[in-house]
Every structure is written in structure tokens, then in C-alpha cells.
Amino acid sequence: MVAQAFIVDLNKPLVFQVGNLGEAYQEWVHQPIVCKEGPRFFASEFWEFLTRTVWWVIPLIWLPVVCWFTSMSFRMGHSLPQVSVMVISGIFVWTLLEYTLHRFLFHIKTESYWGNTIHYLLHGCHHKHPMDGLRLVFPPAATAVLCVPFWNLAKLISTPSTAPALFGGGLLGYVMYDVTHYYLHHGQPSKEVPRNLKRYHLNHHFRIQNKGFGITSSLWDKVFGTLPQSKLSEKNR
Structure with a gap:
């Protein structure tokens, strides 16, 4: 007797359901539901609240932290040009972290109950509901936890x-990434550069989900060979 495949009930909290999909999770999570209303994650109001974040909270909370860390290097005797180089270096390091995390952690293949559950919380929910405006940026509580190992890495x-200043630059890079990510999903860019970036990112969601991991730029996709082919290139093959 063949076991009946598990079916996710979208009208119930999702987080503790998706693990039951097993090997079918990867296919399910990469079939997006385009709806601005996000699903419910938890039955608990407290945990549900922690998963929802409006985009402007990110700069509101973290830009003062960026200023504090940057000012520390000033107080330790570094000049403005020197601190500027450190901050820019931190932003550059963040772009590599952004790419690495997105490619190797957020797109890791899972099939176990807890593997699927954790992946869904980290990134799977974004691919399943890409237009959920309250789950496009990273919750501040989770970011605060991740700041500890990144601060130790900077040291x-x-x-x-x-x-x-290096850590402050990296944190500034993260803020730029998160607000850019939100804009690419919900903004209506009129200039060519952001318009192309929006097209590039939505291509990752709706067309080639195993390539195009850069959010703020396609730099590291070009370096590491994960730049998706254009439709024109594919037609000419």
C-alpha cells in the first residue's frame, strides 16, 4: 500500500507542516504563490509577531549601530579617509557574505522534517510567498544574534x-541589502539600473532559481559562474 503524500493546508500555520513534505519539499517551496497577503506561520501570537517586520525598521534600528561602531574607530585615532576605506571594505565583504549565504545556506537542499522546517523559516517562505511584504527583511532579533559571530569575524x-569600522561597514552593507531587496519586490523603479536589478532578481524567483544569487549586484554571480543566461542566449543555443 502506497503512503498518501502529505498536503500542506495553507489555511493553517505553515511552519510545523512543511517538514512533513520530506523529499517533496523542494518542489513545493519553489512553486511561488504570488499574493501580497502572507501566510500564518505559528499558532502562537508571540512567535507570529517575531516573524513580521516592516522594512523601515531595518534602517531605524541598525543605522545608529553602524554610526556607533564607525565612531569607535574615530575615537581610536583613525582619520576620516582611513575610516571611509574601512567602511567601504566592510560593505565589500558583506557583498560576498550576501552571495555566499544566499547560495550555500538559503538554497541548501533539505528533506528531513527539521531541515525543511528550518529552511522554510530562513528562506523557503520567501520563495513560496515572494510578495509577502512583512517577511522580506530579516527580523531584528535574528540579526542581533547573527551580529555576534560577524563581530568576532571582524576582530x-x-x-x-x-x-x-569594518564591522560597521558590513552592517551598513546588510542594511543596504535588506532595503534594496524590499524595493526590488515592491518598488516601481523608473531608472535603468534599478529596473535591471529588479528584473534580475525576479528572474531568480520565477525563472531560474538555482542561479542569480546576488541581490544588490550580479558581481559575485559573474565571478563564480552563477550568472543566468539571458533569454536571447538560450534561444540561440
């Missing part, structure tokens, strides 16, 4: 006086 790869 490991730099000196005590340069680490704060």
Missing part, C-alpha cells in the same frame, strides 16, 4: 582599532 581579520 579576527583586522586590528582592534579597525574592526569596529
Whole structure:
């Protein structure tokens, strides 16, 4: 007797359902539902609240933190040009982290109950409901936890006086990434560069989901060979 395949009930909290999909999870999560109303994650109001974040909370919370860390390097004797280089370096490091996390963590293949559940919370929910405006940016509580290892990484790869500005630059890169990500889904860009970036990202969601991992730019996709082919190139093959 063949076991009946599990079916997710979209009218019930999703998080503790999706793990039951097993091997079918990957196919299910990459079939997007285009709707501005997001699904319910948890039965608990407290945990549900923690999963929902309006986009402007990100700069409101984290830009003062960026300023604080950057000012630490000033107070330790570095000049404005020196701190500027550190901040720019931090932003550059973030772009590589952005690409690496998106490609190797957010798109990891899972099939176990807890693997599917954690993946759904991290990124699967975004691919299933790409227009959910309250789950496009990373919840501040989760970001605060992740800041600890990234701060330790900054201290490991730099000196005590340069680490704060380097970390501040990385955090600024994250803020730029999150607000850009929100804009690419819900904004209506009129200029060519953001319009192309929006098209590039939506291509990742709706056409080739295993390529095009860059959000703020396609730089690392070009470097590591994950740049998706254009439709014109595919037609000429």
C-alpha cells in the first residue's frame, strides 16, 4: 500500500507542516504563490509577531549601530579617509557574505522534517510567498544574534582599532541589502539600473532559481559562474 503524500493546508500555520513534505519539499517551496497577503506561520501570537517586520525598521534600528561602531574607530585615532576605506571594505565583504549565504545556506537542499522546517523559516517562505511584504527583511532579533559571530569575524581579520569600522561597514552593507531587496519586490523603479536589478532578481524567483544569487549586484554571480543566461542566449543555443 502506497503512503498518501502529505498536503500542506495553507489555511493553517505553515511552519510545523512543511517538514512533513520530506523529499517533496523542494518542489513545493519553489512553486511561488504570488499574493501580497502572507501566510500564518505559528499558532502562537508571540512567535507570529517575531516573524513580521516592516522594512523601515531595518534602517531605524541598525543605522545608529553602524554610526556607533564607525565612531569607535574615530575615537581610536583613525582619520576620516582611513575610516571611509574601512567602511567601504566592510560593505565589500558583506557583498560576498550576501552571495555566499544566499547560495550555500538559503538554497541548501533539505528533506528531513527539521531541515525543511528550518529552511522554510530562513528562506523557503520567501520563495513560496515572494510578495509577502512583512517577511522580506530579516527580523531584528535574528540579526542581533547573527551580529555576534560577524563581530568576532571582524576582530579576527583586522586590528582592534579597525574592526569596529569594518564591522560597521558590513552592517551598513546588510542594511543596504535588506532595503534594496524590499524595493526590488515592491518598488516601481523608473531608472535603468534599478529596473535591471529588479528584473534580475525576479528572474531568480520565477525563472531560474538555482542561479542569480546576488541581490544588490550580479558581481559575485559573474565571478563564480552563477550568472543566468539571458533569454536571447538560450534561444540561440
